[in-house]
Amino acid sequence: MSGNSFHGRLPKDICTHNNLQRLKLVNLSFNNLEGDIPSSLYQCPQLESIRLSNNNFGGYVPQIWNITLLKELDLGSNHLRGDIPKEIGYLNYLEVLDMRNNKFSGRLPRQLWNVTTLRELYIANIPLIGGIPKEIDNLNNLEILDMSYNNLCEPFPRQIWNITTLRKLHLRDASLYGIIPSTIENLSNLQWLELSSNQLNGPIPSTIGNLSNLQYLRLSSNKLNGPIPSTIGNLSNLWGLWLSSNKLNDELPSSICNLTSLDVLLLSNNSLEGTIPQCFQNFQSLLIFHLNANHFSGLIPSIFIKGCSLISINLSGNKLQGRLPKSLINCKSLKSLDVGNNRILDKFPFWMEALPQLRVLVLKSNKFDGNMSLPSQSYLSFPKLQV
Template structure:
C-alpha cells in the first residue's frame, strides 16, 4: 500500500485475509473508499492513512482490530462514512491523552458512524456530538449519491453495510442525506447528552445494549427526520417523553428492557408500535400494553367525608324549607279563624 497515488477504490471485503495492515502509506494517496470488512485483520489502524486526504468511506467492520477510537481520523477532511463495528476497539470516545496539545476529534463531514459491538466505554461526551456539523445542516450544492467516476468513464457507487431499522443491510447507494449513528453493544454509561437534539438530520440512532442511565432526553423531539430509534437494554428511568409522539417519520422504536415508568404517549405514531417496543419496563402502562393506567383525565371521585358533608347541607336546606312551609300554613289558618270571629 506504499504507492497508492493512482488507486481510488480498495474493496477487499468478505475474504479470509489475515495479518496487520502496513503503515507506510505515502503522501499523495488518492484513495476515496476503503472496504476491508469481513476479514480477519488485526492490530491497529495504520496512522499513515492520514495521507489519504480524499478518503470518504472507511469500512473495517467485522475484523479483529484492537485499537482506541481514531480521533486522529478527524483530520481527514472528506470522511463521511466510518464503520468500526464488530472489532475489539476499547477506551473512550474522546481519549483525553489525544486531546492534549490542541488536537480535536471533530468529524465535521461524518454522516454514518457505526461503532457497534466493540468494547468502547466511558460516558458519551457532549462536545463530540456538537462537532458533527454535517448531521445538523445540509449543503445545497452536493450530489445525493456518493460515487466515483473511473477514468474509463464507468461509475462506481460506494457501499456500506450497516444495521438500520433492526435489519442488517448493505446500502448500495450511500445517499448523502442518510445520517446514522450506531453505538450499540458497547459499555457506554451515564446519560445521553442533550446536545444530540441538535443532530436534526438523523435518520437512525441505535444506543442499545449499553449501561446508559438517566431519562430519555426531551430534546429527541427535535429529531424530526428520525425513522429508527433503539435504546433497548440500558438502565433508562423516568417517563417516555411526550415529545417523542411528535416524530411523524418514526417507524421503528425499541425501548424494551429499561426501567421506564408511567403512561406510554398516546398518538397515532405510537399506536403503530407493538408490545415488543416496551417489554421489560414493569412500570409502563397503557396501550399497546395490557396493563391499564389510572386515568388522570377522569373526574376525580369525591371523598366520603366530602360527600357526607354535602348530604348534611342538602338535608338542612330540605328541612328549613319544610319548616317555612309549615309556618306559613299555620299563619294562613290562624288568619282565617280571626276573620270568622269578626
C-alpha cells in the first residue's frame, strides 16, 4: 500500500489478528502516516520485510527483535528519535537496514557490526556522534554503505577498504579529511564512489584507474590537488565524472578520450589548463559538459556533431578565443550555453535562433561585435529563451 495518501496512525493491534499471523511483508512507505510505530509489529512472527520509509512517524524504534526472520527494516525519512537500538544486532538474518533522515542521537551501537548478513546499510543524515568504528569491516557482505551528511570529523577510515564486496559507497558531506589512500584499488567491485563536499586533500591516487567497474565518480568540493591521473582513462564504464571545485591543475590527460560513455563531465572551478581536446566529439551520450572557471585556452573545437545530446555547456571563465563553432546548431536539446568571460571574437550568433530548447545564453565579457538587429530567418527566433 505504498505511494498513496494514507494518513493518521497505524492500528496498535496491526499484527494481533489471526488472519495476519502469516504476514511476510508490510509496505506502507511514501504515505502521510504519523504517530508511533506500534510495537505489536513483533507479533507477526513470519515478517521478513518492514518498509515504513517516507512518512511522519515519530517516537522511538519499537521492539521488533522477536521477528527473528526479518531481512529488511526500512524506517528511513521519518522523525524517529533516541538511540538506534543495540538489539538490531540480534537480527541474525537482516540484509537491509535503512535508518537515514531521522533524528537519532548518540553513537552507532557496536552490536550493529555483528550483523554480518547485512548487504545494504543506510545511516545518512542522522545526528550521530563519533566516527566510523574500526569493526565496520566485520560487515564482509556489505554492498551498499551510505553515511553521508554526518559529522564524522575524522581521517578517511582505512577499514572501509577491507570491505571488498562494496558496490556503492556514499560519504558525501561527512566532514572527512586527509588523503584518498592508494588502497582504494581493493574495492574492485565498486560502481559508485561519492566523496563530495569533504575536506579531502592530496592527489587523486593513480590506483583509482584499477576500479574497472566504476560508473560514477564524485569527488567535487574537496581540496584535491595535482593533475588528473592518466589512469582515469582506464574507467571505460564511467557514466559520470564530478571533479569540480578542487585544486586540480595541469592539462587534461590524453586518456580522458577513452571515456566515451560519459553522460556528465564536471571539471569546473579548478586550475586546469591547455586546450579542449578534439576527441570530445566522440562523447555522443554526453549531456552535461562543464569546464568553466579554469585556465583553458585556444579555440573552442568543433566537436558538436549531428545527434549531439548535450543539454548544458559551460565554458565560462577561461581564456578561450576565436569564433563560436557553428556545429553547436547540431545540439537540438541544448538548454543552456555559457561562454562568458573569455576572449571570443565573433559576430552575434543569429544562427542559434533556431535551437528549439535554448533557455539560457551567456556571451558577456568577450569581444563580440557587429549588428544586433538582423532580420530573423525563422518564424520564431529563440523560441524558449529566458536569460
